[in-house]
Amino acid sequence: MGRRYKETIPVQVAIVGGGIVGTAVVRELSRYKLDLLLIEAEPEVGWGSTKANSGIVHGGFHEEPGTLKAKYCLPGNQMYPELCRDLDVCxxxxxxxxxxxxxxxxxxxxxxxxxxxxxxxxxxxxxxxxxxxxxxxxxxxxxxxxxxxxxxSVMPFELAAALMENAVQNGARYLVNAKVQNAWSEAGKKFLETEEHRIQADYVINAAGLFADDLARMFGDDYFTIxxxxxxxxxxxxxxxxxxxxxxxxxxxxxxxxxxxxxxxxxxxxxxxxxxxxxxxxxxxxxxxxxxxxxxxxxxxxxxxxxxxxxxxxxxxxAASNRGDFIVELSPNVPGLLHLAGIESPGLTAAPAIAADVPRLLGEAGLELDLKEDFDPRRRPVIRFNLLSREEQDALVKEDPSYGRIICRCETITEGEIVDAVQRGARTLDGIKFRTRAGAGRCQGGFCQPLITEIISRELNIPVTKVTKRGPGSEQVRYKVKELYESEVQA
Ligand SMILES: Cc1cc2nc3c(=O)[nH]c(=O)nc-3n(C[C@H](O)[C@H](O)[C@H](O)COP(=O)(O)OP(=O)(O)OC[C@H]3O[C@@H](n4cnc5c(N)ncnc54)[C@H](O)[C@@H]3O)c2cc1C
Structure with a gap:
């Protein structure tokens, strides 16, 4: 069989990996006049180590002096209050x-x-x-x-999703369900190949978390392991x-x-x-x-x-590296390739500070950086119904009755919030859960999951049988009883 033709997408900077590091970097770079593309293997951003950690914004006193962990942890901690205010993240x-x-x-x-x-x-x-x-x-x-x-303490997944959303507001693009399977460097350009796409980039940022050593090896860099x-x-x-x-x-x-x-x-x-x-x-x-x-x-x-x-x-x-420390450096072998690897704890805390250092590193690699006048650091605020006063809830329900329909009883999450999450990029039941907490309470989705499945199906205009928990293979509904009944009656 011949190789499938893939249209080449040219970009200035490609970021591989949509964890907290990749999303913080793409949002930081969206301050500049750059053509940016983030590439993520999973159906949504933030599903690697970023969704499964303690969520602590560390104080900056644990780390050994002289390490990169120490260099980035305290400044990262200090950036959190303003970052979370701007992005409306808990x-x-x-x-x-x-x-x-x-x-x-x-x-x-x-x-x-x-x-x-x-x-x-x-x-x-x-x-x-x-x-x-x-x-x-x-x-x-x-x-x-x-x-x-x-x-x-922060909600790490919410932060990664918010960083991506804000980067998109500022002109960045992203691909999901797009695992980089092949990568190489040729005539000063770097190429990344997924099942569907070929991306040609001037600069590549390796923020692939646990798989950062695998991506580095595709480019011929085999000098670190995860x-x-x-x-x-x-x-x-x-x-x-x-x-x-x-x-x-x-x-x-x-x-x-x-x-x-x-x-x-x-x-x-x-x-x-x-x-x-x-x-x-x-x-x-x-x-x-x-x-x-x-x-x-x-x-x-x-x-x-x-x-x-x-x-x-x-x-x-x-993702512990063989150095026992973060790896934040330009590849010594491939010009324009930047490794952000081995970002184990306190990587969630350090991510905003690592991201803030990336323009300097890319500048050293020859990238021209020109700030945009119209960068907007703020994300559209999120309505959290259960945090509103009774009066605010009443006014909201009058304005939009979908906020009057409680879908998740354990956490008091409304239909309006779930619809909003879909509009902001949630595509799966887990994506809804991580963004809104619907399904994260005592019953763990036993009551609300079928309702959320229907809302996703309606909002994305896809059959319920195509709604998944966490991507292909995790569909929750095999068939609609009504359709099955009708097909049997007709048969
Ligand atoms: C149990 C635990 C507790 C922790 N607690 C804390 C804490 O309290 N505070 C703290 O500061 N840190 C904590 N950490 C560390 C923190 O979670 C990590 O440092 C951080 O999430 C790393 O982010 P990342 O973006 O580098 O990696 P990830 O979040 O893993 O992101 C990498 C992304 O790259 C994608 N990817 C990989 N390969 C490819 C490919 N070939 N093509 C396309 N995409 C690809 C993955 O799908 C993934 O989404 C903890 C970690 C763990 C495991």
């Missing part, structure tokens, strides 16, 4: 407590305090009594803690929401920050993650062993946690 600056359980651990906490304050992080050392006054549900046996008031490290997380229902106010960290171990108790920006409490080196990059299974370690770690910090209140669990995979 962000809670609820602070981080690193809790010491013994006098020896308190010595380690003091080391983090010195390291952080030298770097300019706003930190306070708290005695046992001060910690318990702030967080009365912590284990009374603790020795003291480090408090970072500027640490926070090693998957899994983290399991467990989510409680909203009844345990107020057990702690800040994110609670233990004193870290040698390869991870330990098991945390996390009040998420969505309002649920979460505990995790584990930190297990694994063989398969796509291994997202949770396990009894993972649960036992997470629960034991979380319970040692907050003894009242009750496993019967857990409503969901997931695993995410960190």
């Amino acid at each position: 962000f809670e600056q609820n602070g981080i407590l690193m809790v010491a359980r013994t006098a020896e651990e308190m010595d380690t906490v003091r080391t983090y305090f010195r390291r952080g304050t030298e770097r300019g992080v706003n930190l306070r050392l708290l005695s046992r009594d001060e910690v318990l006054a702030q967080e009365p549900n912590l284990d009374p046996g603790i020795a003291g803690a480090l408090f970072a008031p500027e640490g926070g 090693h998957p490290r899994k983290g399991e997380e467990y989510i409680f229902d909203l009844s345990v929401k107020d057990v702690v106010k800040s994110t609670i960290f233990p004193v870290p171990g040698p390869i991870s920050k330990g098991i945390l108790v996390i009040p998420t920006a969505a309002g649920n409490l979460m505990m995790g993650p584990t930190g297990d080196n694994i063989l398969e990059k796509e291994d997202l299974a949770t396990s009894q062993y993972g649960f036992e370690r997470v629960f034991a770690g979380a319970k040692s910090l907050v003894p009242s946690l009750d496993p019967r209140k857990i409503i969901a669990q997931f695993a995410g995979v960190r």
Whole structure:
């Protein structure tokens, strides 16, 4: 069989990977007069490590001095309040407590305090009594803690979707369901091939997360490798929401920050993650062993946690590089190829700062950068019905009755919000869930999923049998009973 003809799409800058790094980069570059294209393998952006993490905007005191993680984490943290305001993304600056359980651990906490304050992080050392006054549900046996008031919590998927939406408002384009299968460099141009397209780019940014080493190798760069490290997380229902106010960290171990108790920006409490080196990059299974370690770690910090209140669990995979640090550099072999690889934790926090450095790096590679006068940093605000006052809800329903129809009862999400999410780019049930939280409550979509399926079908004008949970192969409806009945009656 001959090769299928693919029309070539010429662009100035192609970004491979629509995780938090790729979307932050494309939005940053959309400040400039550039022709930009982001290419994402999944049906929506933000579905890699970005959708399955702890959602913490780290304080900037954990990272080893001299690392790129340290270089980008604190500035990233400092960019979050304005970024989330501009993009209307849920962000809670609820602070981080690193809790010491013994006098020896308190010595380690003091080391983090010195390291952080030298770097300019706003930190306070708290005695046992001060910690318990702030967080009365912590284990009374603790020795003291480090408090970072500027640490926070964000909804990572929502942020990635918002960054992409704002970049598109500012002229960028993106492809989904477009896995780069082939890439090469020829006569100063770089080529990327997906099932459907051939893209010819002057500059390529490798933000392919776990698969960044595979993409680099396609261009002949084999000087770094990515090693998957899994983290399991467990989510409680909203009844345990107020057990702690800040994110609670233990004193870290040698390869991870330990098991945390996390009040998420969505309002649920979460505990995790584990930190297990694994063989398969796509291994997202949770396990009894993972649960036992997470629960034991979380319970040692907050003894009242009750496993019967857990409503969901997931695993995410960190993209650890063989350097043990982020890789943010131009390829030494392929002019115009920029690697943003090995962006494991605190990559969510660091992403806006990494993105802000990309114009400098592309400038070094010869790209001319000319700022647009009309860049708009703000995204159209999102209506969150359950956060409105009664009066605001009444006025909204009068104006648009679709906001008066509750689709997700657990989280009080309306039809209007689901329609809006589709209009902003959601294409799947998971896309709706991550954007609006419809289906993320106690019943986990048992009640609302059929209704959401119908809304997506109606809004996109596709049959319900084509609506998927997370892309092809995850269709939820095999046939419509009415159609089946009619076909049988006719037969
Ligand atoms: C359990 C866990 C907890 C974490 N907690 C935190 C935290 O609390 N705070 C924090 O700051 N960080 C945290 N992190 C780290 C954070 O999640 C990552 O640093 C961040 O999500 C990395 O983003 P990314 O864009 O590099 O990768 P991804 O989000 O993985 O994005 C890469 C994208 O590239 C796409 N892609 C790959 N190959 C191709 C291809 N060939 N063609 C087209 N597209 C392709 C993928 O589909 C994917 O969407 C955590 C990570 C894990 C796993």
